[in-house]
Amino acid sequence: MHNATHENKSMADNVVLKIDDLSIAFGGLKAVDALTFDIKEKEIFGLIGPNGAGKTTAFNCITQFYKPDRGIVQFRTNKGEVENLVGKKPHEIIRKGLVRTFQNVELIRELSVIDNVLVGSHIEFHASVLSQIFKLPKARKEEAKFRQQAEEVLRYMGLYDIKDQLVAGQPYGVLKKIELARTLMCEPKLIILDEPAAGLNDSETLALTAIIREIRDKYNCAILLVEHDMRFVTDLCDRICAISFGKLLAVGTPQEIQANEQVQTAYLGKGDE
Amino acid sequence: MNKQENKQAVKVKSNSPYKQYLLFGLLLLLIPALVKMGVIKYSFLTIIASILIYAIVALGVNLLVGYSGLVSLGTAGFMGMGTYLAAYFTSDLNLPFEISLVISVAVPMIIGVLTGLVSLRIEGYYLAIATLAISEILRKVFVEFDVVTNGFSGKDADYPKLLGTFELNRDSTFMLIVVILVAVMFITHNFINSYTGRALSTMRGSEAAAQAMGINIYRYRLLSFAVAVGYAALGGVLYIHFIKYTYPNAWTLLFSLNMLAVIIIGGVRSIPGTILGSFIVFGVPDLILKNLPVIGEIDGLAYVFNGVLIIIVILLYPAGLIQFWHNLKMKIAKGRKGKEGNNA
Numbered sequence: 185m186h187n188a189t190h191e192n193k194s195m196a197d198n199v200v201l202k203i204d205d206l207s208i209a210f211g212g213l214k215a216v217d218a219l220t221f222d223i224k225e226k227e228i229f230g231l232i233g234p235n236g237a238g239k240t241t242a243f244n245c246i247t248q249f250y251k252p253d254r255g256i257v258q259f260r261t262n263k264g265e266v267e268n269l270v271g272k273k274p275h276e277i278i279r280k281g282l283v284r285t286f287q288n289v290e291l292i293r294e295l296s297v298i299d300n301v302l303v304g305s306h307i308e309f310h311a312s313v314l315s316q317i318f319k320l321p322k323a324r325k326e327e328a329k330f331r332q333q334a335e336e337v338l339r340y341m342g343l344y345d346i347k348d349q350l351v352a353g354q355p356y357g358v359l360k361k362i363e364l365a366r367t368l369m370c371e372p373k374l375i376i377l378d379e380p381a382a383g384l385n386d387s388e389t390l391a392l393t394a395i396i397r398e399i400r401d402k403y404n405c406a407i408l409l410v411e412h413d414m415r416f417v418t419d420l421c422d423r424i425c426a427i428s429f430g431k432l433l434a435v436g437t438p439q440e441i442q443a444n445e446q447v448q449t450a451y452l453g454k455g456d457e
Numbered sequence: 458m459n460k461q462e463n464k465q466a467v468k469v470k471s472n473s474p475y476k477q478y479l480l481f482g483l484l485l486l487l488i489p490a491l492v493k494m495g496v497i498k499y500s501f502l503t504i505i506a507s508i509l510i511y512a513i514v515a516l517g518v519n520l521l522v523g524y525s526g527l528v529s530l531g532t533a534g535f536m537g538m539g540t541y542l543a544a545y546f547t548s549d550l551n552l553p554f555e556i557s558l559v560i561s562v563a564v565p566m567i568i569g570v571l572t573g574l575v576s577l578r579i580e581g582y583y584l585a586i587a588t589l590a591i592s593e594i595l596r597k598v599f600v601e602f603d604v605v606t607n608g609f610s611g612k613d614a615d616y617p618k619l620l621g622t623f624e625l626n627r628d629s630t631f632m633l634i635v636v637i638l639v640a641v642m643f644i645t646h647n648f649i650n651s652y653t654g655r656a657l658s659t660m661r662g663s664e665a666a667a668q669a670m671g672i673n674i675y676r677y678r679l680l681s682f683a684v685a686v687g688y689a690a691l692g693g694v695l696y697i698h699f700i701k702y703t704y705p706n707a708w709t710l711l712f713s714l715n716m717l718a719v720i721i722i723g724g725v726r727s728i729p730g731t732i733l734g735s736f737i738v739f740g741v742p743d744l745i746l747k748n749l750p751v752i753g754e755i756d757g758l759a760y761v762f763n764g765v766l767i768i769i770v771i772l773l774y775p776a777g778l779i780q781f782w783h784n785l786k787m788k789i790a791k792g793r794k795g796k797e798g799n800n801a
Contacts, residue, residue: 247669274668283669290666292659294726302652303659307671309652313680316651317644323651366670 195258195266200225200374200406201246201282206255207430208245215241216252217430223374225260228400228407230421232414232441234450238430239410240287243376247284248274262373279307281373285363285380287410293352297343297362300351301334304369334369340402341365341395356383364395368403375399377409381416389413393420418442426450474646474728481732482639485509489628503700504743506631509638510695512735515719516645516728517688522717523726524649525681526661528585531572532716534592535565535686537599537708539693544614544703545605554617554698562690569686570679577678584682592713599705611704614697630699637695641688642728648684657681715739718763722770724777733779738763 195202202222208215216238223229231239244250246257248269257269262281269277283304291300308330311323338344341361346354351362360380367375380396381389393416400407411417417424418438426433426441428450434441441447488505491497514536521527539561546557568591576587599606606612616625617633625633648654660667660674667674697703715738723734742759746752755761774780 249665249668273673275671275673278669278671286665286669290663290669292662292666294662295655295658299655299658303655303666303670303672306652306656306659311652313648313653316653317647319647327652370671 195222195260198224200227200260201408202258203242203246204256204258206242206245206252206257208241208250208252208254214430216245219255219427219430219432221425221432221435223406223408225373225406226400226404227422228396228409228420230417230424230438231408231410231427232412232417232424233427233433236429237427237450239427240378241430242427243284243378243408243410247277247282247376248272260373262371278370281371282376283367283370283372283374284376285360285367285378287378287382289356289359289363291351291359291362291366293350296348296350297354298331298334298338298347300362301337301365301369302330304366305330305333307370330369334365337365337368340368357385357388360384360392364399368399372403372405374406374408377407379410379412381411381413389416392416396420475643477729478639478642478646482635485635485638486632489631492628501744502627502631504740506634506699507696508735508739509634510692510699511716511719511739512732513638513641513695514689514692515716515723515731515735516641517685517692518716519720519725519727519731520645520649520657520688521681521685522720524654524657524661525678527577527678527682528582528717529588529682529685530585530710530713531588531592531595532685532689533708533710533712534588534595535569535689536693536696536712537703537705538565538568538595539690540614540697540703540708541599541606541612541693542690543694543697544612547617547698548612548614549605553621554619558691558694561694562687565690565693566683566687570683573679573682577675577682584678589710589713592708592710596705596708599708606705609705611702612697613702615701617698627699634695634699637691641691642732645728653677653680715763718767720777722763722766722778724779727777727779729782730777730779733782734777737766737778 199222204220206219207217219238219242221229231242233239241250245252245255246269248271252270255270258266259269259280259282260266267280269280269282272280292303295303309326311320311326314320315323335344335347338347341364343358343361343365346358351359354362360383364377364380377396381392384392396407396409397420399405409417409421418441421438423436424438424441425435426444426447433446433450434444436444485505488497488502492499492502514532518529518532521529542561542564543557546552546560547554552560572587572591573584576583600608616627616630618624619633649657656667656672656677659670660672660677664674667677693703719734719738720731721734722737723732724730742762746758746762752758770778
């Protein structure tokens with residue numbers, strides 16, 4: 185935290201997230217090694233790399249699920265201030281305007297679809313426990329307000345008809361959508377998506393590309409995503425960061441990344457090694 | 458999650474159950490009259506009252522286990538503490554029932570929070586160990602601290618005197634218990650359907666999701682544990698004012714385990730299921746089995762009954778016996794739909 189203050193000035197006005205020298209090791213394995221890149225406001229930014237390159241670990245370091253050994257994660261919060269996220273608790277991160285999804289879909293099976301989405305606005309609720317158990321006007325008003333907002337989000341995502349069904353038993357593609365809907369409840373500045381297209385078929389992936397673009401425009405936020413599907417990433421992203429064995433290979437536009445020799449080597453391997 | 462793809466999507470009932478709770482309460486209020494008319498045995502009123510008191514305590518346990526994913530083995534200790542405090546405040550200090558009630562619930566809650574502050578920081582499972590220890594310590598205190606607790610001989614209290622004027626008798630105390638049970642059912646229903654309830658369910662289902670959505674797991678674990686302890690202590694206060702007697706060996710680990718049996722047999726994450734479970738675990742042995750010829754003579758029958766029942770329920774009805782009722786309702790609904798379809 186101590187180095188946040190003097191680093192603040194180095195972050196350009198249009199940058200929402202800047203990670204610098206981010207490193208974490210598990211035992212002897214450097215999962216993320218001196219990773220540095222930044223994301224501009226309203227940018228769709230892709231993080232790619234072969235299996236085990238450290239993409240999800242990098243996400244976990246940014247969202248503070250893991251404590252990085254080194255480096256800083258500067259974030260322009262929804263209040264417009266620049267803060268270093270390193271050292272904050274995982275549950276404090278969403279309050280800054282940074283929200284994420286998970287590779288393995290983390291939804292609550294026993295709750296309905298709309299209740300799962302409502303969990304996304306947890307930080308916006310303020311009614312006291314007493315107000316909630318006696319259903320006093322404040323709690324009731326708050327609940328109604330966010331339930332309506334959740335309904336709007338669900339309608340937008342095409343999930344309105346199943347809003348009262350349990351999450352348990354929904355198909356995988358729907359689960360992915362519900363998780364995405366949940367991130368839209370907290371007026372995010374940056375949404376982090378961990379393999380949003382995994383397990384989706386071609387038409388679903390195509391639809392997802394459109395949805396993510398729309399979300400960026402509608403919610404005025406930046407999007408950082410990890411994905412294996414190269415076509416999906418090159419179609420969607422403004423810029424891409426390629427990593428391998430935790431190390432940065434290249435950052436650039438999809439065309440630049442595709443043409444990059446190092447990236448090709450990492451993905452396809454080289455004959456002589 | 459892929460495995461569930463083929464399962465049919467289940468619709469959640471969203472209509473509020475207040476009317477059912479009220480109806481249930483009204484039916485219970487008839488019991489003292491039925492006893493007077495001789496339809497129900499005199500001793501059954503005591504058994505049913507204990508079942509209802511245990512149901513209140515079990516609702517707290519269900520909140521903890523079913524909604525928050527925590528296990529407490531200290532229910533007995535905290536409920537016992539409620540009985541002793543209420544007995545001491547009303548019998549020895551002559552405090553009004555209402556004030557005694559508030560203190561007797563608040564003090565165990567404070568001790569519960571202190572226990573939680575230490576044990577919940579690490580992992581959810583540590584709460585089970587810590588509460589087991591606290592409960593045994595409390596039981597030792599019930600024995601040793603005889604200035605207040607009267608040691609092994611136990612402690613007496615009277616039926617409550619409301620607002621310092623209305624002295625209740627056996628029947629009206631029973632009614633008070635019914636009213637409080639229904640109130641607790643209402644409150645619990647509201648609680649689990651609030652944003653706090655969703656937060657509890659979320660941290661039970663996925664700690665990662667809870668943290669990512671800004672839910673402070675430590676805080677919510679503490680909250681749900683404090684509420685569960687509060688319910689246990691409230692049950693204790695009602696217990697001492699109806700049974701009128703408490704002694705150390707009533708509050709052993711076995712009692713806490715029985716509370717877990719109530720929600721497993723009745724229905725985890727279900728308010729009606731909890732009530733049903735309380736009736737089965739505490740009622741069936743006393744009300745039915747003991748009155749059967751031959752079987753009724755066996756010592757420790759209740760333990761055998763509960764043990765066997767838990768195994769059967771876990772194997773066949775993992776969501777508890779309340780599932781019976783839900784299945785029945787679904788069948789009726791389907792039957793109706795089928796008929797409508799035929800008519801059209």
